[in-house]
Amino acid sequence: MMVSEGEYLKKILLSHVYDVAVKSDLVKLDKLSAALDNDIWLKREDQQPVKSFKLRGAYNRISQLTEAQRQAGVIAASAGNHAQGVAYSARIKQIKAVIVMPQTTPDIKVDAVRTFGGDYVQVVLHGTSFDAASSEARRLSDEHGYTFIPPFDDADVIAGQGTIGRELLEQNPDLDTLFIAVGGGGLAAGIAVYLKQLKPDLKIIAVESEESACLKAALEAGKPVELPSVGIFADGVAVKLIGTETFRLCQQYVDEVITVSSDEICAGIKDIFDDTRVIAEPAGALSVAGMRKYVQQHGLKGRKLGGILCGANINFHTLRYVSERCELGEQKEAVFAVKIPEQSGAFRNFCRLLGGRAITEFNYRFASDKEAHIFVGLKLREGRAEFAHISQTLNQAGYQLFDLSDNEMAKLHVRYMVGGRPPALLNEHIFSFEFPEHPGALMKFLDTLGERWNITLFHYRNHGAAEGLVLAGFDIPEGSRSEFDRHVAQLGYSFEEQTDNPAYRFFLSDLNGVFTD
Template identity: 80%
Template sequence: MSLSANEYLKRILLAPVYDVAVKSDLVKLDKLSASLGNEVWLKREDQQVVKSFKLRGAYNKLASLNETQLQAGVVAASAGNHAQGVAYSARMKKIQAVIVMPETTPDIKVDAVRNFGGDYAKVVLFGTSFDQAKDEALRLSQVHGYTMVAPFDDEDVIVGQGTIGRELLEQKPDIDTLFIAVGGGGLAAGISVFLKQLKPDLKIIAIESDESACLQAALKAGKPVPLPTVGIFADGVAVKTIGTEPFRLLQEYVDEVITVNTDEICAAIKDIFDDTRVIAEPAGALSIAGIHKYLQQNPMQGHKFGGILCGANINFHTLRYVSERCELGEQKEAVFAVKIPEHAGAFKKFCELLGGRIITEFNYRYATEGEAHIFVGIKLRGGRAEFAQLSDTLNDNGYQCFDLSANEMAKLHVRYMVGGRPANLQNEHIFSFEFPEYPGALMKFLNTLGETWNITLFHYRNHGAAAGLVLCGFEIPPAQRDVFDQHLAALDYQYQEQTDNPAYRFFLSDLNGVFAK
């Protein structure tokens, strides 16, 4: 039987998390507050020794175990912050912990778990996905009698995370709207079940990545349901299915759910850095991205907003990607494609129409004797409204303009590939793939798909995550498409066909029907 709301309240008040956790600071983001016209307060969970809130729930779970369970040890499956929280907690409790991590986990995260756990944490690398690692952890718990420490779907873990709500109420009792990131839901469940009982007029808004919106899917279905796929950028919230117990609580205590995209998350990372000089991980910046989105949808001033920087375990190499995308998220940049006539003076006229705007990117490719195609990035001072005006101006002057600011394939791949087309290639089909980052992933791909069909295009991008992003083209005669699809299923990599994507059609395919869709 689930805990009652009152029982959660009592347990959160008595939770022994401060054996290992610190009461993290609540800081006002002065620059962001001034720009938004509302006070924005940020709870600094990056100040925990493992750089995330996960320590609270992991330690509270271990503290709830009896002596027999402690002696038997614990097991957890995680590729991120939960693994570090369990490892450090096991070290503090002086018990043995087994941490099962996918083989694709970056070395920096594996090393962090080993360092936090010391002699008390053993890392087991198993499988190429979280689900496989979780199944192995469950098997080990059954074989060896370990207690499974779940990352979010556990009452004791939820109680531990709820101690953040207790601190918030002490530090800033007049916050009127609180924004909380949601992955599996343990953080938002613990905070909301505590605060809503003591301050029922407080508005709580859950923030999800639009690539892993499992709470929205569950609310729509009336129960937790698995997402077909999840994105890899905000890996701290990349959860396919919301936890059963968190969902029960969130249904009752969360007032609204907002989703944010990758560019908006990158902009929020920059916002936090500008005010604090702290670099949040993508999941850690969700609450700030949510505040921006909420104010776009509900313009207001004079309110007191709270958010939680729930983690700062960012891979350094991710920063180049964040830097590329943050101004798009802030609507301070636009990227677009333009057809220009291929004759003397055409480029100069185009630049004149830009009206002195700063060009952030320019890729040019000769297309035919009559026209050229260019990929352009420009700085915006007036947001999307300014770009709409520019687009109208270009169209009025005979330049066909196609906005690519929201086109993921264009931003991730095509901007780096502008420069060539096949001279005569029939039946080309384009797919985007997620490649697991482990030895043999490319050869598996080639052995499954590359020997039967001609590969016509290949572009790889990695932004410091556990999977690389690949754009690949194949020459597939119509009669062979069913067979190709069978090989795709056997490959078992996440993929999406991009053949009709306008960025591909504009820059990389033949010239027929570029603006048809």
């Protein structure tokens, strides 16, 4: 039976979520507001006991159970925030809960579910995918009479998430545009069905990851359609098929859909951190990523825009990836490959053409007697327009350039694999340096060493610390080592020779893996 809009309004207003949920803060993001020239507000659902909004829907659904259903227990399939919401709710309600998770689920998530549920929760690890875990949960539900708690496609779950809309309207009734992340659609459906009945002129924009845009696909097809695959970076919204009821509500009440890349999501995580010092999970930063992109696409100014930090259960090791990619998402960095002639001074001439711009990464390896291939990261002050100008300058100077800023394989893998063994025997010596992070440090290095001795290997990455770490190789002919040492001393940079380092000898030297004691 279809639930009417009026019934949803009643369900939301009478929801039991505040037995466990907090009325999360709506905070202004001052730095982002200034950067985008709009008033930006963020709903802090990371403040919930399970660090995500999912607690609202799970608890509201469990609160509607009959006494017989309570006695039989509940079951859910999830590897993320929904599992934690169900586990927490079951413990509060003192109801047995079975949570089915894929066998590939990281231990940190399994342990979190057990911690939140305590003695009331049993975790079952089954299969290697969410689909397999969900099928097993359905089977166990039929076998034991458990009530299945869906992650999004359920009226009571939708109403629980809709309580966020109620709070938003109370906290800032002047918002004119709201951005909401979409995975299965429960969050967007619940908020939209509430807000559009009370403030129909409020614009609601759904934000999806480019790698799991199931709402966009459904709107184009006029019905829910299953995606062939989904990306796993924003795992909180990695849903192949939007719910039937959530799609009905989103189709009726959501005004637009925008998709964002993984790099843009990383930029959103950084935007949130800069203003709040909170680290959002990728799905939790979708609304801010979409907001930034939408403002730039449509030239919005002076508007009151809202977003929802819908989760902060991030794997700590994901931060390394986020740090690498956020400035690409903000269009504050470009990465590209260039062919340069293999001759004395070519490296220095190339750097001079960059006009003093900050180099964030430089991978170089001697390739042949005629040319070298380099992988470059460059900090941009004026976005992609500035990079277009740089490209033109380099092309006019005779350099062949390949933009890799949108090449996922290059950014994820190749940037760390530039190198290999030289095709000819060299008198190569390898050194690690600590560069002071200030303009001119690289040019000082090249002016001191790069003209007299051929550079055969170079890797540098700026991570914003006081000093950058550099690995460099030089072809030092026999009899000139003492002269080289004098020039290195003139630099004043800390350094250490690494020629005998086994990692270098095994992977990069011309000794074909020979080790020395």
